[in-house]
Amino acid sequence: MRNSSVSRARQLRRDQTDAERHLWRHLRNRGVANCKFRRPHPVTGYVVDFVCLEAQLIIEIDGGQHAEAIADADARRTRTLEIEGYRMLRFWSDEVLTRTDDVLATIHAALTSPSR
Template identity: 55%
Template sequence: MNGIANARQLRATMTDAERRLWSRLRNRQLAGAKFRRQFPIGPFVADFACTECKLIVEADGGQHADNLADERRTAWLAKHGWHVLRFWNPDILTRTDDVLATILAALEQSDI
């Protein structure tokens, strides 16, 4: 499956945590930053990406614990100028405001 088809499939099957986060990131609600969901970047699809500040936000479930593939992916993205923030799904669902505050701090550091 190519990147665009994969992104479309992922958009259609978002997790509860992804839906919660998207409801707060979409339409420039956070600091006026434009986020895209399930956005293809090179060989990967980022859960959420703000292209103007090269910030990626990932919503991670249990399958991401100590995942070497995620480490390689983050290293590739960093090499290409992206900053990656990762949050566990339970944190997104129970501490949404804290997660958004962390994302906001990253946006402010990028001077969007």
């Protein structure tokens, strides 16, 4: 399972969406709250879009397919990751592309909040 997760993460890094590439430009090199993020990265049997391991914060970028088709699977995945101690932020792709400052402010607040 570990090898397949790593292989899948590598494939997703190569095939990032425009929104994922855009957000990565801001997150990389400790770009938000001086926190290190990894992009597509295996966590607890799932491959997540972005994760800051030290803050246990996961960021998922959802496209239109998330609206109905896999909402239940996303909810189960979120519950599993939260049980493992991770916090989850979800943004729509168009939100990342058109309201980047708001998205970054939300991420910054999650990283610097006392509950961290």
